[in-house]
Amino acid sequence: SRAWHLVSRPVGWPQPDNFALVEAPLPEPAEGQVLVRNEYLSVDPYMRGRMSAAKSYAAPYELDKPMQGGAVGEVVVSRAEGIAVGDRVLHSGGWREYTAVDARQAVKVDPEAAPLSAYLGVLGMPGLTAYVGLLRVASLKEGDVVFVSGAAGAVGSLVGQLAKLKGASRVVGSAGSDEKVDLLRSEYGFDAAFNYKKGPVKEQLRAAAPDGIDVYFDNVGGEHLEAAIGSLNLGGRIAICGMISTYNDTEPSPGPRNLVRLIQTRGRIEGFLVGDHYHLQPQFVEEVGPWVRSGELKYRETVVEGIENTLEAFLGVLRGDNTGKMVVKL
Numbered sequence: 553s554r555a556w557h558l559v560s561r562p563v564g565w566p567q568p569d570n571f572a573l574v575e576a577p578l579p580e581p582a583e584g585q586v587l588v589r590n591e592y593l594s595v596d597p598y599m600r601g602r603m604s605a606a607k608s609y610a611a612p613y614e615l616d617k618p619m620q621g622g623a624v625g626e627v628v629v630s631r632a633e634g635i636a637v638g639d640r641v642l643h644s645g646g647w648r649e650y651t652a653v654d655a656r657q658a659v660k661v662d663p664e665a666a667p668l669s670a671y672l673g674v675l676g677m678p679g680l681t682a683y684v685g686l687l688r689v690a691s692l693k694e695g696d697v698v699f700v701s702g703a704a705g706a707v708g709s710l711v712g713q714l715a716k717l718k719g720a721s722r723v724v725g726s727a728g729s730d731e732k733v734d735l736l737r738s739e740y741g742f743d744a745a746f747n748y749k750k751g752p753v754k755e756q757l758r759a760a761a762p763d764g765i766d767v768y769f770d771n772v773g774g775e776h777l778e779a780a781i782g783s784l785n786l787g788g789r790i791a792i793c794g795m796i797s798t799y800n801d802t803e804p805s806p807g808p809r810n811l812v813r814l815i816q817t818r819g820r821i822e823g824f825l826v827g828d829h830y831h832l833q834p835q836f837v838e839e840v841g842p843w844v845r846s847g848e849l850k851y852r853e854t855v856v857e858g859i860e861n862t863l864e865a866f867l868g869v870l871r872g873d874n875t876g877k878m879v880v881k882l
């Protein structure tokens with residue numbers, strides 16, 4: 553069975569020779585473990601951080617070992633109570649075809665309730681990220697004007713739609729292509745959207761939200777964050793979810809130059825990590841699941857086929873090839 557290894561640590565943009573797809577014997581599940589034939593692998597922006605040696609909230613990937621990440625698949629051997637052959641499970645031993653997983657680290661999922669890939673996206677970690685960031689961290693209130701960057705991605709597309717469903721008065725999104733911008737307006741119900749590659753974010757945001765914004769959900773950092781601070785209204789809240797525009801930087805980028813505006817607005821900026829909020833997963837699925845099933849909340853996925861294309865899929869996320877959650881189908 554094949555697994556992706558990190559063989560050297562990328563500096564700047566990851567290069568193909570930082571990685572190797574390695575053939576190894578089928579893993580043997582120990583007592584208390586199950587062997588999973590992975591059907592979908594997740595590729596996510598945070599994985600770029602794990603490729604670096606610097607300490608962060610997730611441990612760096614070890615060199616010359618199988619990489620990790622979200623995955624869902626079918627149990628083909630079970631040496632654990634409570635999980636049977638044929639069950640589908642969500643676990644964190646991705647980037648490979650077969651994984652031996654501790655049963656305690658595997659979450660059974662229902663393939664009848666939702667497509668398997670949805671457990672990696674709209675109903676999984678990115679979905680919970682949108683929910684927690686918007687409602688808990690940014691404390692969305694009815695009537696708020698909301699701005700979200702990375703708005704056509706897995707997290708961002710949910711943030712915008714959730715904001716509308718929860719009573720935001722105006723939702724503005726930014727994305728990196730005209731097709732994505734059209735989708736935000738036509739399919740996801742954003743009131744305004746712009747292509748950040750077509751002009752300064754500051755000016756485009758001003759035009760899209762002439763009365764300012766109350767909430768900014770930041771997936772991008774950099775120029776977007778500074779522009780959002782510049783448009784922040786009194787009592788505004790900024791949830792720092794991610795800063796994908798900086799993940800391949802080799803030097804730290806300068807911070808926003810207009811932080812003084814937080815004094816004028818009594819504004820608040822707060823970072824968060826979805827991992828601290830998994831206790832809200834059941835509440836999230838209970839509340840958001842019905843909207844997904846009814847189609848009130850729409851989602852897309854970009855599906856790349858084949859274990860050998862996992863690296864390209866990951867690089868595609870950093871480039872913006874994806875609309876909605878990027879997954880690899882094995």
Ligand code: NDP
Nearest residue numbers: 597705706707727728771793794795796797824825826872
């Ligand atoms: P997405 O599905 O949004 O994919 C990433 C997108 O980022 C790309 O599609 C691309 O879209 C955009 N992008 C890439 N480079 C840039 C750039 N320089 N400037 C602006 N946009 C860029 O990924 P996710 O939804 O999985 O993640 C979104 C963000 O949330 C990331 O920053 C991620 O790290 C963060 N995150 C944080 C979590 C937490 O716990 N705090 C948990 C999960 C995710 P485009 O075509 O629009 O450029």
